[in-house]
Amino acid sequence: MPTPPVKGDVNPKQRQYEAMVRALSADLYRFAWWLSRSETVAQDLVQETFLRAWKNLDALRDAESAKAWLFTILRREHARLYERKRLEVVELDDTLPEDAAYASPERSGDAAQVREAIGRLPDKYRAPLAMQVLGGMSADEIAESTGQKAGAVMTQLFRARQQLKKLLGGRAAAEGGRT
Template sequence: MERPVPVSIVVNPRQRQFEALTRAHAGDLYRYAYWLCKQDALAQDLVQETLLRAWKALDALREADAAKPWLLTILRREHARVHERKPMDTVELDDNLAEDAAWASPERHGDAAELREAMSKLPHKYREPLLLQVLGGMSCEEIAAELGQQPGAVMTQLFRARQKLKSILQGGGPEVQLGLS
């Protein structure tokens, strides 16, 4: 009786690098994508497209420390591409539909939901840098480079974003919620 020949799987260094990159940053990419689009399926698609583009351009990544901002940049651009394409058809759903338990997630209830709602009320110019810092773990300099702004302007936006967020969470008036103050 013949014994089966063991098959060894050859994994090249590039593939190992990409797998390590994916394991290290997939969770952060998903969270950031979900914050951008607020849809689970679309967030997952964005992460997949991001990783596909990252795989194709992996040789462009020079330093491992730059991987997270690089991936977040790819994800932001993928999100923008979604909106460049033709608008998707929408269907109005009855507001009286009960929320299915399968759709319930901890982020839709409690403090996380309140924080998400408050952040959605921030003007885009304040929300984006705050998300890049909080979810992306990016420094002011990295955010400034990403957004094409000066670091001082980003620091000001982050300060104002936190002040407006605090005011919204404490029940600030509509002028704060609309970013008019």
């Protein structure tokens, strides 16, 4: 006769899920923020990602590939946002000063220029670069997450860095060669 579960006892599936959440939520949030550029949207994306992961945890064959699996879910959730609703476009007056309350060090200086340059990269280069830099994923993990070969991912990462150097190098030349 099987032993009845003890109150407070957690099943292995739940333990695996909780470990995944603890280990990967920060990486997923950083990647979601890079995709959406919004704190609240990023939080919602991560929450939806973990909800889908919980529902489909049985589909995860190998715990080692959990990170790539979750990044894939997150990218698909982000794409679903734009399938479901059309965003309203509003023209903004470029002469409005930036509200000092919302100013942060990341919005000015070198970090802002690097962030802007990364934002100008084509998505096919920006996404793998963000997965590697923010998510700490290897080329193999990125390849698994995006359904590409590792060699293609390596090429995209190389080209992303080359374009980033050009974008940032052009800025340095415009400033008189200062770096």
